[in-house]
Amino acid sequence: xxxxxxxxxxxxxxxxxxxxxxxxxxxxxxxxxxxxxxxxxxxxxxxxxxxxxxxxxxxxxxxxxxxxxxxxxxxxxxxxxxxxxxxxxxxxxxxxxxxxxxxxxxxxxxxxxxxxxxxxxxxxxxxxxxxxxxxxxxxxxx
Numbered sequence: 001x002x003x004x005x006x007x008x009x010x011x012x013x014x015x016x017x018x019x020x021x022x023x024x025x026x027x028x029x030x031x032x033x034x035x036x037x038x039x040x041x042x043x044x045x046x047x048x049x050x051x052x053x054x055x056x057x058x059x060x061x062x063x064x065x066x067x068x069x070x071x072x073x074x075x076x077x078x079x080x081x082x083x084x085x086x087x088x089x090x091x092x093x094x095x096x097x098x099x100x101x102x103x104x105x106x107x108x109x110x111x112x113x114x115x116x117x118x119x120x121x122x123x124x125x126x127x128x129x130x131x132x133x134x135x136x137x138x139x140x141x142x
Contacts, residue, residue, distance in 0.1 A: 017137030021078070022129060025071050025088070026122075032070015033063055040066070056110035057100050060117055064096040084132055091128055095120040 040062060044050055052058055068089045075085045095117050102108040108116065129136045 014137060018129065018133065021137050022126065024078075025074060025125065028070045028074030029067035029092075030070070032068070032073070033066045036066035036069055037062065054110070056113045057103060060096045060099070060113050063114065064092045064117070068092045080135065084135055087128055087132075088125060091124040092121050095124065 041051070051062070071092070072085055072089060075088060099108060099113060099117055099120075103110060103113055
């Protein structure tokens, strides 16, 4: 069912823009993770260092930071304000921070940390986007 004042085709276009933006943000996060992750590892290698083995908390925080950076660049390029951009960044960092105590207490194994963080992060992103539906390209209210 469409909202009052929206034709079905305009409603569908709004949801398509919303979905496209979600997929664009995921792509920007993947690019950030690949490019910045490689840069971090390259800089460490030049310094004769490497990621500490057996420390999944370092890996999950590095991943959250590099994915956030790529997404911030894309969201600012798309004209989003800082409030929405930082809110979306929190959807990547907060799950990582919330899961770390479970890792340290031995409730969560290290190899499941990254996977679980993604399982939490992606739906959180969607919820934040639904909360700001007009900003993310959902059907505009008339």
